[in-house]
Structures are given as structure tokens and as C-alpha cells.
Amino acid sequence: MPIYRAPVDDFRFLINDFLELDKQHDLPGFAEVTPDLVEDILTNAAKFCEEVLQPINQSGDEEGAHYENGVVRTPKGFKEAYKAYSEAGWGGLGAPVEIGGAGMPMMLAMAVAEMAMSANQSFAMYPGLTSAAYSALAVTGLPWMREHIVTKMVSGEWAGTMCLTEPGCGTDLRLMKTRAVEQPDGTYKMTGTKIFISGGDQDLTDNIIHMVIAKIPDENGQIHDDLSTVNFFMVPKFLVGEDGKMGARNGVSTGGIEKKMGIKAQATCVLNFDDAIAWRLGPKPTPLKPGEKRSSSAGMAGMFGMMNGARLGVGIQGIAIGEVAYQNGMAYAHERRVGHALTGPAEPDKSADIEFVHPDVRRMLLHCRSFVEGARAMAMWTTLNMSIARSSRPEAANAGLLADLLTPVIKAFFTDMGFEAANLAMQCYGGHGYIRDNGVEQFVRDGRINQTYEGANGVQAMDLVGRKLGRKGGAAPMALFGLVSGWLGENETDAALAPFVKPVKRGLDTLQQATLWLAQHGLANPNDAGAGATDYLRMMGIVVTGWMWARMAKAAQAKLATNPPDAEFYKAKLVSAKYWMERLIPECPMLLERIQAGSETIMAFN
Ligand SMILES: Cc1cc2nc3c(=O)[nH]c(=O)nc-3n(C[C@H](O)[C@H](O)[C@H](O)COP(=O)(O)OP(=O)(O)OC[C@H]3O[C@@H](n4cnc5c(N)ncnc54)[C@H](O)[C@@H]3O)c2cc1C
Numbered sequence: 001m002p003i004y005r006a007p008v009d010d011f012r013f014l015i016n017d018f019l020e021l022d023k024q025h026d027l028p029g030f031a032e033v034t035p036d037l038v039e040d041i042l043t044n045a046a047k048f049c050e051e052v053l054q055p056i057n058q059s060g061d062e063e064g065a066h067y068e069n070g071v072v073r074t075p076k077g078f079k080e081a082y083k084a085y086s087e088a089g090w091g092g093l094g095a096p097v098e099i100g101g102a103g104m105p106m107m108l109a110m111a112v113a114e115m116a117m118s119a120n121q122s123f124a125m126y127p128g129l130t131s132a133a134y135s136a137l138a139v140t141g142l143p144w145m146r147e148h149i150v151t152k153m154v155s156g157e158w159a160g161t162m163c164l165t166e167p168g169c170g171t172d173l174r175l176m177k178t179r180a181v182e183q184p185d186g187t188y189k190m191t192g193t194k195i196f197i198s199g200g201d202q203d204l205t206d207n208i209i210h211m212v213i214a215k216i217p218d219e220n221g222q223i224h225d226d227l228s229t230v231n232f233f234m235v236p237k238f239l240v241g242e243d244g245k246m247g248a249r250n251g252v253s254t255g256g257i258e259k260k261m262g263i264k265a266q267a268t269c270v271l272n273f274d275d276a277i278a279w280r281l282g283p284k285p286t287p288l289k290p291g292e293k294r295s296s297s298a299g300m301a302g303m304f305g306m307m308n309g310a311r312l313g314v315g316i317q318g319i320a321i322g323e324v325a326y327q328n329g330m331a332y333a334h335e336r337r338v339g340h341a342l343t344g345p346a347e348p349d350k351s352a353d354i355e356f357v358h359p360d361v362r363r364m365l366l367h368c369r370s371f372v373e374g375a376r377a378m379a380m381w382t383t384l385n386m387s388i389a390r391s392s393r394p395e396a397a398n399a400g401l402l403a404d405l406l407t408p409v410i411k412a413f414f415t416d417m418g419f420e421a422a423n424l425a426m427q428c429y430g431g432h433g434y435i436r437d438n439g440v441e442q443f444v445r446d447g448r449i450n451q452t453y454e455g456a457n458g459v460q461a462m463d464l465v466g467r468k469l470g471r472k473g474g475a476a477p478m479a480l481f482g483l484v485s486g487w488l489g490e491n492e493t494d495a496a497l498a499p500f501v502k503p504v505k506r507g508l509d510t511l512q513q514a515t516l517w518l519a520q521h522g523l524a525n526p527n528d529a530g531a532g533a534t535d536y537l538r539m540m541g542i543v544v545t546g547w548m549w550a551r552m553a554k555a556a557q558a559k560l561a562t563n564p565p566d567a568e569f570y571k572a573k574l575v576s577a578k579y580w581m582e583r584l585i586p587e588c589p590m591l592l593e594r595i596q597a598g599s600e601t602i603m604a605f606n
Pocket of ligand 1: 162163164165169170171172195196197198199260268449452453454455456458459462
């Protein structure tokens with residue numbers, strides 16, 4: 001039976017010591033957040049995830065979601081767990097108070113989301129997508145929707161989905177065929193098929209609010225293979241009146257659920273829209289003036305907001321799967337006896353030593369740990385930047401740029417590394433890892449989709465290189481480089497920090513060279529940018545996580561100087577930090593060489 005123990009000590013360290021909660025009270029949502037409140041939230045969420053969600057993770061995978069006669073049922077125990085999750089208020093932890101949430105900072109909501117995803121990714125996706133959907137509806141919806149629909153989604157009474165993908169279009173949304181035609185009363189009738197919709201149907205909630213993108217035909221009744229007629233809509237499973245009363249079933253039906261490699265307890269649905277009543281969110285498209293060219297529709301704006309939140313959430317799924325897989329690999333490596341330590345038996349009275357004595361096994365596990373804790377720090381720091389961006393601090397504009405720049409890095413680098421970690425943890429089990437009963441192979445299967453959905457990782461890399469780097473004259477990378485080099489300058493004379501400062505400086509130099517190379521070559525030949533994008537994203541992930549590790553090492557050294565009772569925790573931080581410097585930062589020159597190789601060979605491949 002797999003185990004999971006929520007990393008409360010790490011969250012506590014990050015929030016109180018690393019991100020210095022006591023200096024953040026001026027930020028929106030932070031005024032009343034004390035260390036005691038943080039402790040209360042973290043320990044209660046940990047208990048819930050360990051005792052309610054984790055025990056139904058393996059059984060949920062075995063049983064899977066069911067589809068019969070148009071009805072979807074979640075596996076045994078999910079309904080009760082969902083009710084308890086909603087009643088405890090976890091689904092609305094980060095939602096503003098005005099819409100019924102607890103108004104806690106995003107940092108805390110993300111910490112709880114990570115725990116839930118480690119404990120049970122399939123389950124956590126139901127409330128996770130609901131939160132992305134209600135956040136978008138709260139911003140783009142009408143007052144009656146905020147009052148009667150958003151509040152029910154925040155409380156967990158109703159759920160939400162994101163409906164973008166169609167059989168003929170996933171990444172390339174220009175090709176979508178679903179259309180919405182305006183009715184005399186201002187609503188729309190929607191027709192089309194959406195596929196792969198997470199939580200598209202389930203038996204957990206009375207109603208489901210679908211957030212859908214579809215095309216409004218132009219004045220000639222045509223839709224086009226571009227984004228100009230794309231708009232964002234709300235389509236409830238059961239109709240809702242402006243007084244909040246639930247009415248008849250809408251024209252949305254479930255065509256089936258996908259048989260998948262992993263996250264089997266999560267119902268991934270085909271949804272058919274047959275004259276479904278839809279509400280447009282966002283401005284009405286205006287007819288083209290003579291000679292005017294079609295451009296991206298303003299109606300997409302609400303959808304982008306929703307997708308950005310979801311991208312961050314998927315990146316955190318990468319950390320979550322890495323954490324739970326690591327914990328199980330670590331436990332197994334301490335139980336299994338195999339061979340002897342290279343320097344002679346560690347336990348001469350036993351016929352073999354525990355697996356953990358082997359340097360290669362330690363390498364695998366330390367790789368996981370160094371990733372998980374470094375990535376967690378970067379994700380938490382990014383959510384802090386999101387809060388700073390909404391404040392009146394002078395650095396607010398830069399904080400927004402940084403969060404925007406790092407969102408694709410968090411999504412792609414952390415899900416690649418999370419999958420790597422799940423594989424390494426499975427390797428610790430030897431052949432037993434491949435056997436389903438032991439539960440570790442589920443993490444590999446569940447974690448694999450994180451690299452693909454919410455924008456495939458190669459597409460995230462193109463977003464970083466093709467859009468984020470150059471926007472506003474390169475303001476975002478300049479802000480990042482300025483911040484990192486400023487910190488390195490402040491700490492370069494600290495001898496105790498030298499093992500961390502020097503490698504991060506080397507990494508940053510390489511990242512700046514790669515950025516310059518892409519700026520010089522990518523514009524002249526876009527294939528050079530495309531061929532180097534994935535390596536560049538990984539390099540940025542390694543350098544920024546390395547900087548997080550250097551900063552955590554500083555915080556850990558400061559704590560150790562006070563002789564704390566939990567000194568082992570801080571000593572372990574220094575070991576993980578050094579691993580990142582010795583084993584990940586050295587990838588940077590190799591990645592630079594690959595980027596600078598350009599696209600010629602790749603494009604010559606026929
Ligand atoms: C389990 C599961 C749950 C999902 N949940 C949802 C959901 O809730 N809502 C929803 O709308 N969708 C959902 N999806 C769909 C998912 O987001 C898409 O599968 C994904 O965006 C990729 O689209 P596609 O499958 O059509 O691949 P394609 O768009 O056909 O792309 C195939 C591959 O080509 C490459 N590629 C494509 N374009 C580019 C480019 N411009 N640059 C570089 N490489 C490129 C990428 O490697 C990509 O993986 C889900 C999918 C799965 C499997």
C-alpha cells in the first residue's frame with residue numbers, strides 16, 4: 001500500500017522563513033495571515049489529504065470512473081470525500097470573500113492544492129478545474145452569475161469544467177468547429193463536440209458549469225479558421241435562472257469517457273452540445289469594417305486568464321507527483337535489503353544492507369528530493385509575485401512580469417521533472433515497481449498526462465521563447481536577470497554561501513548567453529527559436545530553481561546558527577541545495593551548446 005505524508009514542515013519553512021510571511025502583511029489577502037493561522041490550515045489540510053484522499057487513490061485507479069447509459073459515476077468513496085472536502089471549505093480557500101471564499105493568499109491555496117494532488121490526483125482535478133472555472137466566471141460573468149452560480153461553485157455545491165479541445169483541434173484552437181448562434185433574447189445556441197473534458201460529467205455535484213470556447217458565425221453565417229470569431233461562454237448542465245433557480249436539463253450530453261493510461265478515477269468526457277443554451281462572456285464581436293483584417297478576438301481574454309491559472313496548477317501537479325513518488329521510493333529503499341555498501345557491509349550482522357546504502361540509489365532519491373523542494377520554493381515564490389503584482393508596491397509591475405514569464409517554465413519544467421522523479425522512484429523498487437499492487441507505477445501513469453494537457457510542454461517552450469522573452473522589449477527576462485544578479489552581488493563575499501553563489505552565477509551567465517543567441521537568431525530564422533525552445537525552458541528552470549536553492553541555503557544557514565531543535569531539517573536542505581549545484585547546474589553549458597547548434601540539422605531531417 002503506497003504512503004503519503006504531507007510535507008507540512010517544508011511549507012512552514014517556505015512560508016515563514018523563506019518568503020518571510022511577517023514582511024508581507026501589506027499584500028492583498030495577507031493582512032490577517034499569522035503563523036498560527038498558516039499552521040492551522042496546513043495541518044488540517046494535511047490530515048484530510050492523508051486520511052481521506054490518499055486511501056482512495058489506489059482503489060480509485062483500480063475501479064476507475066464508470067459510464068453507463070449516459071451517466072457517469074466516480075469510484076467508491078469519491079462522493080463522500082468530495083462532500084467532506086467541500087464542507088471543510090478547501091475548494092474556496094483562495095477565493096475572494098465577496099464570492100464566498102476564505103480570501104486566503106494564493107500561496108496557501110497552492111500549498112493545499114499540492115497536498116491534495118499528491119494524495120489523489122484524479123480527485124484533486126475535480127475541485128481544481130472548478131476553481132479555474134469560477135475564477136474566470138467571477139471576472140467575466142454578469143452580477144447574477146456571480147451571485148448565484150460562482151458562489152455555489154466556490155462552496156463546492158456545483159462544479160466547473162474548461163471545454164476547449166475538439167476532435168480536430170487541441171493546440172491549434174483556430175480549427176475549432178463548435179459554433180454558437182445568437183438568439184433574440186441575447187443568449188446563444190451552441191452546437192458541437194468537445195473531447196477530453198476533465199470532470200465533464202460526474203456524480204459529485206448537482207450541477208456542472210461548463211466554460212466553453214466556441215465560434216460565433218460572422219454576418220454571413222460563416223466561421224473561419226482563425227481566432228477572430230472565437231468567444232468564451234458559460235453553459236450549465238442544468239439551466240440556471242437569473243434568480244439562481246435550477247431548471248431543466250440543458251442540451252449538453254455525455255458521449256462517453258476515455259479509457260486512459262492514468263488518472264483513471266477522473267472522468268475525461270466527450271461532451272455533445274446540441275442547441276445548448278449558452279451565455280456569452282466578454283464583449284460582443286463587432287462586424288468587420290470594409291478592408292479590415294481579422295485578428296484575435298477580444299472574447300478570448302477570459303479564457304486566457306482561466307488557462308494561466310490552470311497552467312500553474314498543472315505545474316504544481318508535477319511537484320505533487322514527484323513528492324509522493326519520492327516518499328514511496330525512499331521508504332522502499334529503507335526496507336529492501338540488497339547487496340552491501342561499496343565500502344564494506346554497513347550492518348555486518350545482516351545478510352545484506354538496505355538498498356539506501358548504494359550511491360546510485362541515493363542519487364535517484366536525492367534527484368527527486370532536490371527537484372521537489374526546489375520547485376516548491378519556486379512555485380511559492382511565483383504565487384507571492386502574483387500577490388505583489390496586485391499590490392501598490394513599487395515592484396508590482398516587475399512582479400507581474402516575472403510571474404508571467406515563469407508560468408510556462410513551471411508548467412513544463414516541473415511536469416517533465418515530476419515524471420522523471422516518478423520514474424526514478426519506481427526504479428528504486430526494481431521489478432516490484434512494475435507490479436501494480438505496489439502502487440508506485442500509478443504515479444508514473446498518472447503523472448504522464450501533466451506534460452501534455454493544458455498545452456503540451458513543447459508549446460509552453462514556444463510560448464516562453466516566442467512570446468514571453470521579447471514582450472515589452474524583453475522587460476521580463478531583464479527583470480529576472482537583474483533580480484538574480486543583484487542577489488548574487490549582495491552575497492558574493494559570504495564564504496559560507498560560495499558553494500551556492502558561484503554555480504548560480506555560472507548558470508545565469510549561460511542563460512543570458514542563450515537569451516542573446518535566441519534574440520539574435522530567432523527573429524532571422526524562427527526555426528532556430530523553435531529548435532532551441534525546449535532546451536532554453538529547461539535551462540531557465542534549472543537556473544531559477546538553483547537561485548531558489550541558494551536563497552534557501554542562506555535561510556537554512558541562518559537557522560542553523562541558532563542551534564534549532566530541528567537542525568536535521570536545515571542540514572538536509574543544504575545537502576539538497578548542493579546536489580542541485582553539482583548535478584543540475586552543469587547541464588547549462590550542454591543546453592547552451594545544443595541551443596547554439598540551431599535548427600539546420602533538425603530541419604534537414606526528412
Ligand atoms: C486526460 C486528459 C485530460 C484533458 N483535459 C482537458 C480539459 O479539461 N479541457 C480541454 O479543453 N482539454 C483537455 N485535454 C486536452 C489537452 O489539453 C490536449 O490534448 C492538448 O492540449 C494537446 O492537444 P492535442 O491532443 O490535440 O494535440 P495536438 O494539438 O495535435 O498536438 C500534438 C503534438 O504536437 C506538438 N505541437 C503541436 N503544436 C505545436 C507547436 N505550435 N509547437 C511545437 N509543438 C507543437 C506537441 O508535441 C503536441 O503534443 C485533456 C487531455 C487529456 C488526455
